[in-house]
Amino acid sequence: MATSYVPRSGxxxxxxxxxxxxxxxxxxxxxxxLALYFIGIDQGAVSIFGDDMHVHxxxxxxxxxxxxxxH
Numbered sequence: 729m730a731t732s733y734v735p736r737s738g739x740x741x742x743x744x745x746x747x748x749x750x751x752x753x754x755x756x757x758x759x760x761x762l763a764l765y766f767i768g769i770d771q772g773a774v775s776i777f778g779d780d781m782h783v784h785x786x787x788x789x790x791x792x793x794x795x796x797x798x799h
Contacts, residue, residue, distance in 0.1 A: 768796050 744752075767787045791797075 767791055767794060 766783055767790050
């Protein structure tokens with residue numbers, strides 16, 4: 729009598745409901761869009777925060793690393 733061995737990682741999979749999955753997807757989308765705005769679009773002069781350049785200078789190196797031109 730041969731038995732097959734199925735290795736297990738010891739971790740059980742999570743079962744998420746549709747509303748929970750939608751909430752996670754929506755939250756991730758909002759955070760991704762905020763990151764895209766602050767790193768890729770916020771230029772200081774056209775910033776929704778006015779003429780303040782703090783956000784631009786904070787993400788300046790990340791902009792160049794990701795290939796966004798800024799000056």
